[in-house]
Amino acid sequence: MDPVAEASASQAEQGSGAAARGTRAPSSGSAFVHGAALVHSPGEAVGVAAAYVDEGLRAGDLAVLACAPETAAAVRRALGMRAREVEEDARICLVGARAPDAMAVIRQRVEQAATRGSGRLRILAEPLFGSDPRRWREVRRYEAAANALVDGAPVTCLCVYDREHLPAEVLGTARHTHPELWMGGVRVANSEYRDQTAVLRDLGAAREPVEAGEPVLVLDGVPALAVLRGELRHTFHAVVPDADQRADLHLGVSEVAANAFRHGRRPISARVWADGSTVVCTISDSGTTFSDPLAGFVPAHGDDLAAGGMGLWLARKLWDSVDLVAGPQGLTVRLATGLVRPDEGRGAA
Template sequence: MTQSDEELHPSPHQRVEEQGYRHVGHVLHPDQDLTVVVGPLLRQALAAGEPVVIACPEQVASLLVAALDGAGEVHLAPDQRSDERPPAVLAAIADLIDEQAPGDGHRLHLVTGPGGPDGDPAVSVQIEALLNHVLAERPVDQLCLLGPATEEGPDVEAAARATHPWLLTAEGVVRSPDFRAPEELLREVQRAMVPDPLEETEPTLAITDLDDMRALRRALNRVLADSALSADAAQDFVLAIDEVTANANEHGVPPVDVRLWCTPERLLCAITDRGTAFDDPLVGYGPAHGDMSVGGMGLWLARRSVDSLTATPADDSGDGCTVRLVVNAG
């Protein structure tokens, strides 16, 4: 079945009538003229009176601005760094959209990327998948420029198809045939991260049947003072461990055990209780309600303080819950 012309080239009226977030991916190629593919899409938006925001590296932003000269309302914004922790990137993009959204019934068009060559592909996949969840209600079209693809690197094309419901091609915007739900992708990434190899070694700190949170904090501060973390990073790590441990005590089943591994490159804390592992990899990527005094913000705070947070059954039988917090020291 071939797609109709309306599907390939949605009219301005169709775009305005669409509700919520429209996530479009495009993989760059070395021999491609970016403005030939991207320019028509953005010109169509500008012709409909819809603002365009470009938040790309300087070289890419300059090309797009020149191509759109005189076409309409184009704004430049800081490049949204994809090498930051996913919660920080997600929050920055959401804030940018909220600042720039026209608020008059029109949609905002945001162009981001590409990320740097040294970015972690697994982190990029998480961010792109989570955008579909975190921004679901925002009236915005986001065009993510990805790559460029290389023979030696990860399969950027496959990642783009899996994380973007829509793809920008030479024929226009088409639906991705391989798009996967964010929670499905995140579960797959999470399964690949556990168990952590550090767990095969002797922990730096081990506390079984935790019954004194203040004693835990003192022990953590003592151990982390000699770690590769800066004072601020160590304080953030203690905060994350404290939040997750408090959550295990309140919502899990005791006893609660805490194990910490410290190496010059990375630190891992595994917190285990005897309850049921929560099976929602999307939880904690946005504040539960925005009122810090009410509570219920623990996972959101923890995710913002570490490089990785995963929750899985504690053993193969499915009994217990282990939450692993990882901080990269480099």
């Protein structure tokens, strides 16, 4: 098993205690180096990025740019002839991909790096937040989860944040999810780095505006999985206009519902809210023994998909946002996504 798959599978199977390893103090001996550079301008960003990538190329690392096309082009110009050695893959920054897909790309790139040079993967990342707060949450969730799921793999990642143009909430992602800050080419421990389990659980407290209204579906004490799946299918047919998206959302939530019946405790309940632009669905059971916020970023049993453990992983691939909210009354899995019109293309969160 490759390093990322081994580390990820271990984290996924060991539960929330494994995520606590994300609170480790930054150390130059850590296999996964995750830093943030807070810059003041695009010009400074390009200078920092080019120096960082050049350092990796000189060390024999596989260098990959995961950033906007214009940023990648500027970094390549700064590198000159050495740019021919650099690859690009914006999926690592959730462009056209959700977090489980991005984790799979990192894994593939680690395998590629193992066959050349130093054996190390070096990623230059430009987190692309956009204007949607849901997207902000998902980038923060991904940044936090990576600290645990890539831990143990030979990866160096520098995420560049432009402090002059990004809102304070977004800059908080840099400060709270990166063990190291890179300033003037020097790596320093980040005193604002938080317990990553706490970061992930805090994200579960977020609510969509649609949830302030009345739900379009309320089910309590659901007697059987088939009943729940049928009611959700009927409801989604009414509130999700795009047929392909409707099928994807139902598949993802059906897996969550199956987990509730298979692994949770009854009674089981469900709620759906929709307003024409967003749909939110919650599935709740009465179990109190599972609360791992890392579940679903990778298949629970690694490469062996036949072994199961894909429910939350599939849900994270098909919905924009998936929260696991644990409490004294049980576990709620909360799924949210933006709706597309039938004539629109679908994009990842």
